[in-house]
Amino acid sequence: MTTHAPDRDAADELGAREASTAHDATAAEHRAAKARVYRRRRIVVFGSLAVVVALVVSGSVYTANALGAAVPAAAPVVAAPQPVPAAAQPLALPGFGGYAVGAVGFDGLLAGGAADQPMATASITKVITALVVLEANPVTPGEGGPEIAYTDDDVAIYWDMIAQNGSVAPVQAGASLSLVESLEAMLLPSGNNYAISITNWAFGSQEAFVERARGWLAEHGFTQTAIADSSGLSLDNTSTPAELVRLGELALENPVLASIVATQQVEIPELGVIQNSNKLLGHGGVDGIKTGTTDDAANLLFSTDVAVGDESITVVGVLLGAPDHASLRQAVAALLDSVAPGFHEVDALAAAQDLASYDTPWGQQAHAETSEGARVVVWSDTPVAVTVEARPVTTAAAGTEVGTATVTAGTRTVTVPLVLDAGIADPGAWWRLANPGALDAPAEAGR
Numbered sequence: 001m002t003t004h005a006p007d008r009d010a011a012d013e014l015g016a017r018e019a020s021t022a023h024d025a026t027a028a029e030h031r032a033a034k035a036r037v038y039r040r041r042r043i044v045v046f047g048s049l050a051v052v053v054a055l056v057v058s059g060s061v062y063t064a065n066a067l068g069a070a071v072p073a074a075a076p077v078v079a080a081p082q083p084v085p086a087a088a089q090p091l092a093l094p095g096f097g098g099y100a101v102g103a104v105g106f107d108g109l110l111a112g113g114a115a116d117q118p119m120a121t122a123s124i125t126k127v128i129t130a131l132v133v134l135e136a137n138p139v140t141p142g143e144g145g146p147e148i149a150y151t152d153d154d155v156a157i158y159w160d161m162i163a164q165n166g167s168v169a170p171v172q173a174g175a176s177l178s179l180v181e182s183l184e185a186m187l188l189p190s191g192n193n194y195a196i197s198i199t200n201w202a203f204g205s206q207e208a209f210v211e212r213a214r215g216w217l218a219e220h221g222f223t224q225t226a227i228a229d230s231s232g233l234s235l236d237n238t239s240t241p242a243e244l245v246r247l248g249e250l251a252l253e254n255p256v257l258a259s260i261v262a263t264q265q266v267e268i269p270e271l272g273v274i275q276n277s278n279k280l281l282g283h284g285g286v287d288g289i290k291t292g293t294t295d296d297a298a299n300l301l302f303s304t305d306v307a308v309g310d311e312s313i314t315v316v317g318v319l320l321g322a323p324d325h326a327s328l329r330q331a332v333a334a335l336l337d338s339v340a341p342g343f344h345e346v347d348a349l350a351a352a353q354d355l356a357s358y359d360t361p362w363g364q365q366a367h368a369e370t371s372e373g374a375r376v377v378v379w380s381d382t383p384v385a386v387t388v389e390a391r392p393v394t395t396a397a398a399g400t401e402v403g404t405a406t407v408t409a410g411t412r413t414v415t416v417p418l419v420l421d422a423g424i425a426d427p428g429a430w431w432r433l434a435n436p437g438a439l440d441a442p443a444e445a446g447r
Contacts, residue, residue, distance in 0.1 A: 069432065070394065070439070071360075071361075071362070071394055071395070071426060071427055071432075071438075071439065072360075072361060072394070072438060072439070073392035073393060073394045074358040074359060074360045074361075074394070074424065075358075075392050076356040076357065076358055076368060076392065076393075076402070076403070077356060077357045077358075078355065078356045078390055079354070079355060079356065079388075080355065080386050080387065080388045081348075081353070081355075081386050083346055083348050083384040083385075083386065085381060086344060086346075086378065086380065086381050086382075087381060088381040089338070089339075089341065089342030089379075089380040090338065091111050091335065091338045091339065091342075092335055092337065092338040093111065093335065094113065094319055094322075094335065095331075096321060096322060096323065096327075097114070097119075097297070097320050097321025097322055098113060098114035098115065098119050098240070098319075098320045098321055099111070099112065099114070099115070099241055099318060099319045099320070099335070100112040100113075100240075100241035100242050100244070100245045100317060100318055101245070101315065101316070101317035101335065102245040102246075102249070102315070102316050102317065103306075103313050103314065103315050103316070103343075103379065104314040104315075104316065105313070105412060106379055106410055106411065106412065107410040108410075109242060109245065110315075110339060110342070111335075111339070112241060112242065115240060116224070116240050117240060117241075118224055118226070118238040118239060118240050119238060119239070119240070119241075119320045119321060120235050120237065120238055120294050120297070120299075120320075121225075121232060121237050121238060121239045121244065121292055121299065121320070122232045122233075122237070122292030122293055122294045122297075122299055123167065123190045123231070123232040123290065123291060123292040123293065124232060124239075124247075124290050124291075124292040124301050124318075125227060125229070125230070125237040126186055126187055126190065126195055126230070126231065126232055127187075127247055127251050127261075127289065128213055128216070128227055128247065129186070129195050129198070129199060129209075129213070129230045129231075130183055130186070130187060130251070130257050131216070131250060131254065131257065132199075132209070132212060132213045132216050133198055133199065133202050134183075134254060134256060136202055136203070136212075137202060139179060139180060139256045141255040141256055141259070143180075144178030144179065144180045145178050145180050145256075146178070146179050147176050147177070147179075148176065148177055148178070148179060148182050148197070148198065148201050149174075149175075150171055150172065150173060150174070150175045150176070150177065151173050151174075152173045154171050154173070154193070154197045155172075155173050157171075157196050157197055158170075158171050161193045161196075161231075161233075164233065166192040166193075166231065166233050167189060167190040167191060167277070168189075168191050168192060168193045169185040169186070169188075169189045169191030169193065169194055169271065169274060170271050170272070171185075171193060171194070171271075172270055172271075175270040176270075179198075180256065181268050181271075182194055182197070183256075183257075183260055184260055184268065184274060185268065185274060186198060187260050187290065188260070188266060188274050188275065188276040188277065189274050189275060189276075189277055190277050190290075190291060190292075190293075192231035192232075195229075195230040195231040196229075196230055198230075206229060206230060209230055210227060210228065210229065210230075213227045213230075214227060220250065221246075222239070222243050222246070222247070223243075224239060224240045224242075224243050225243050225244075225247070226238045232292060235294065241318050241319075241320060244301055244318040244320075245316050245317060245318060247301070248288075248301050248302075248303055248318065249314075249316050251289055251290075252288070252289070252303060252314060252316070258288070261278075261287075261288035261289045262281070262287040263276060264276050264281055264282055278290070278291050278300070278302075279329060280300065280302065280329045280332060280333065283333065284304065284333050284336055284337065285304040285305060285306070286302055286303070286332075286336070287303055287304060288301075288302065288303045289301045289302060289303050289316075291325075292320075293325070297320065297321045297322060297323070298322040298323070298324055298325040298327070298328040299318070299319065299320045299321070299322070299328070300318065300319055300328055300329075300332055301316075301317075301318045302317055302318070302319075302332055302336075303315065303316045304340075306339075306340045306343055308343045308344065308345060308377045309345045309375070309377065313343055313377065315336065315339060315340075317332070317335065317336070317339075319331060319332055319335075342379055342380045343378070343379055344377070344378055345375050345376070345377055345378070346375065346376050346377075346378050346384050346409065347373065347374075347375055348374050348375065348376055348384055348386055348414070349370050349373055349374035349386065349416055350370065350373050351370060351371075351372050351373040352369045352370060352421075353369055353370045353373075354368075354369050354421075355368055355370065355388045355390070355405055355418060356368035356388060356390040356402075356418065358393055358420075358424065360424060360427070361427075361435070361438050362427035362431045362435075364424050364427075365422070366398075366420045366421060366422040366423070366424050367420070367421045367422070368390050368403055368418040368419065368420060368421075369418065369419065369421050370405055370417075371401075371417045371418070371419050372416055373416075374407045374416045376407050376409045376412055376413075377409075377412065378409045378410075378412075379410070382409050382410050383409070384408070385407070385408045386405060386406070386407050386408075387406045387408065388403065388404075388405050388406075388418070389403045389404050389405075389406075390402055390403035390418060391403055393420070393424055394424070395423075395424050395425060395426050396420055396423060397420070397423045398420050398421065398423045399419050399420060400419060400420045400423075401417050401418065401419050402418055402419065402420055403417075403418040404416065404417055404418060405418055
C-alpha cells in the first residue's frame with residue numbers, strides 16, 4: 001500500500017491568500033490613518049488661516065474705527081471775575097413832601113420818599129394833556145403841526161380861568177396858532193385856558209378829552225394817576241411821585257414835547273414873548289419839565305443830563321408838596337447835586353482777559369479770552385455781576401468764538417464775545433490708536 005504526502009501546494013496557496021488578506025488590511029489601515037492625519041492637518045491649517053484672517057480683519061476694523069472716531073471735547077474751566085463794589089452815594093434828600101428820582105435805562109428809583117403816596121399834581125397834569133393831544137395829532141419835529149383858530153369862545157375861557165385864579169396865557173379872537181405854538185402857550189406859562197382850548201379843538205369837549213386821557217393812562221400802565229380835567233386846576237388830578245417819574249420819561253421820549261419843556265422863552269407873533277414858569281430851567285443842567293402850583297404847595301417835575309465818561313444819563317425826578325417855589329428850587333438843586341456824582345463807570349472786563357481754560361486729553365491747552373473790554377455805568381452801590389458761558393471744544397482755530405461774558409448792573413447789560421487764544425488741533429493717528437478708550441463713538445450719519 002502506497003502512502004501519499006499532504007497537498008502542499010494547496011496549503012501554500014491558502015497561506016498566500018491569508019497573507020495577502022492581512023497585508024491588504026494593514027495597507028487599508030495605513031491609508032485610513034494617513035487620511036485622518038491629512039484631515040487634521042487641513043483643519044489646523046485652515047483654522048489657523050481663519051484665525052489670521054479674523055485677526056487681520058479685526059485689526060483693520062479697529063484701526064478704521066480708531067482713526068475715524070471723534071475725539072473727546074475739552075470742557076472749559078470757567079473763572080468769572082468779581083468786580084469791586086462801590087460805596088453807597090450819600091444824597092441831600094428833601095425834608096418835606098413826596099419825591100422820587102429815576103434815570104432813563106436804570107431799574108427802579110434812585111431815591112424816593114412817600115414815592116407811592118398819591119398827591120395833587122396841579123399843572124403837571126398838562127404833561128398828560130400834551131402827550132394825549134400829540135398822540136391824536138402827531139407833529140414832525142421842526143414843524144408846527146395843524147393850525148388852530150381861536151374865537152370868542154376861547155377868550156371867554158381865558159376870563160373864566162382868571163376868575164378862578166388860574167394861570168393863563170393871552171389869547172385873541174381871530175388868531176391862528178399852530179399846535180406847537182398852542183402847546184408852548186399851555187406849557188411855558190402854564191396857561192390853563194390853552195389846555196382847555198386845545199383839548200376842545202382836539203376832542204370836542206372836556207368830557208371827551210378826560211375819557212380819552214383816562215384810557216391813555218390805562219394803556220401806559222398808570223394805575224395810581226387820576227385825571228379830572230386838562231389843566232390840573234382840580235385837586236382831583238393826582239398821582240404818585242413814582243408814576244410821575246415815568247410820566248416825565250415819556251414826555252422826554254417825544255421830541256416835540258421835550259423841545260418845548262426845555263425852552264426858557266419863546267416869541268409868538270400873536271402873543272408876544274412867553275416865559276417859562278420853571279425858574280430852575282437852565283441852572284445846574286436842568287432842562288425841564290413842568291411846574292405845578294396849588295394854593296398849598298409848589299411842585300416840579302424836572303430833568304437833567306449827567307455826563308458819565310462817553311455816556312449821557314438822563315435823570316428824571318419830581319418833588320411834590322414844597323411850601324413855596326423858593327424852597328422847591330433849593331431842594332431840587334441840592335438833590336440833583338448829590339445825585340450826579342453817584343453815577344460812575346466800572347471797568348468790569350479788560351480786553352484779552354482770560355475767563356476760561358481748556359486742557360485736552362492729548363496735552364494741548366487754550367484759553368477763552370474777551371475779544372474786547374467792557375465798561376458799564378453804575379449808580380451808587382448797584383452790584384455788578386459777570387456771567388461767563390463757554391462751550392466745550394473738540395478742535396478749533398485760534399480766534400474761534402467759544403462763548404460770551406455778560407456784565408450786568410441792574411437792568412443794564414454789556415455782552416462781550418469770548419475767543420480762543422490758541423488753536424486746538426486733532427491729536428493724530430498715533431494718539432488715537434494708543435487711546436481707544438478716550439475716543440467718542442462715531443456719530444451715525446443721516447440721523
